[in-house]
Amino acid sequence: MPEPTTRRGKDTKGRIVELAAGLMYERGVSATSIEDILAASGTGKSQFYHYFSSKEQLIAEVLRHQLQQVLREQSRFPLDTWESISAWFGALVDMQQNQRDYRGCPLGSISSQLLDHGDLLRSQAAEAFAHWESALSGGLRAMQASGLLRDDADPDTLAESTIAVLQGGYLLSSTKRDIRPMRNALAIALSQLRSYAPDVRR
Amino acid sequence: MPEPTTRRGKDTKGRIVELAAGLMYERGVSATSIEDILAASGTGKSQFYHYFSSKEQLIAEVLRHQLQQVLREQSRFPLDTWESISAWFGALVDMQQNQRDYRGCPLGSISSQLLDHGDLLRSQAAEAFAHWESALSGGLRAMQASGLLRDDADPDTLAESTIAVLQGGYLLSSTKRDIRPMRNALAIALSQLRSYAPDVRR
């Protein structure tokens, strides 16, 4: 599929991905039809199939879009001190709370719908999670360098577990329409991380 | 919708729910058509609409079926000692590992697909989780009574958080086709629970 070269083309393709991401996040992937997206973005089918070979490819781009959004949001927090990790968790809770209907994780809720959609999309979701984790584990490594985190902690595993706990909190919070399970899950994630701080008397 | 009265009717309806649950677990809810289910169960459409008013109602029954399955599996473990909780976690890991394609939680993977399907199914999924949690919190309360868990621990919150962490582990494990995130998540859940054991020197 040819990447758009002109300003107009880039704009159109970007608008499609943007709108598709929003709709899929709200209504679910399979509940969002191509026609819905075209209607919302004010484009026609010929544009769509000019830029995307199939719905599957669109989903892949939506996944990338969601990852970028999560990373951009996260980049507001350095994640290299306990305070900033704590602030990040607080911001996540606030966002989930303020978004109507407790929609869930922008990345996780879409990823979970791709598990049955073939290996291609599933593995792309796995890569997206890995990227997200590496942003966090980078911060944890910096904390090791600055002595805030013990050297025997494994940043990669810690980051993966943190994301896992976060996702579980999102799921229960969305299902129950209650912020508490997410808040409690993040408290657990934080205490798990903190257990690797030095100076803990035991 | 009339409940089946005869042996043959009960059998047919049960077969439909059973097969539907299996297919939806494997392929996803919206990727499983009524016709798929009928073909797999060897029944016709007239039977289906004789017992179910719509696909939505079938999904509701599938949800109940999955909850029962989870509870039955869990009932093998008393969950009133540290050993049995630990054994339960180990069994969950084994099951996820041995099932091909790391399919995810029989209840959670389906529930997550119902978030966009209207409030009715979403709230039924929430109730299913609540039932699951109460089975666990019951065990925790027994542990308080027998002195294995401190009295200042809140069994309901602990149970909810445990399920949340478990779900997060399932999600990452299924997405990455790797058992480690689930194993690590359960280790965190266990250590979180254990932090409420008495006799911990601190």
Added chain:
DNA sequence: CGGCGTCTGTACCCCTCGGTACAGTCCGAA
């Protein structure tokens, strides 16, 4: 101004989906 590749509008196709209609068969009760 002419032309060519990028971009866009519209109409259409075929298939599958959930759901309905209706006629027929099973089987226990009187």
Added chain:
DNA sequence: TTCGGACTGTACCGAGGGGTACAGACGCCG
């Protein structure tokens, strides 16, 4: 044995899905 309700088989329908065909419009190059 006949009656009636529970159960089943089959054909059909309208709607909406993803995807294609093809002609037209834009806009940067010479």
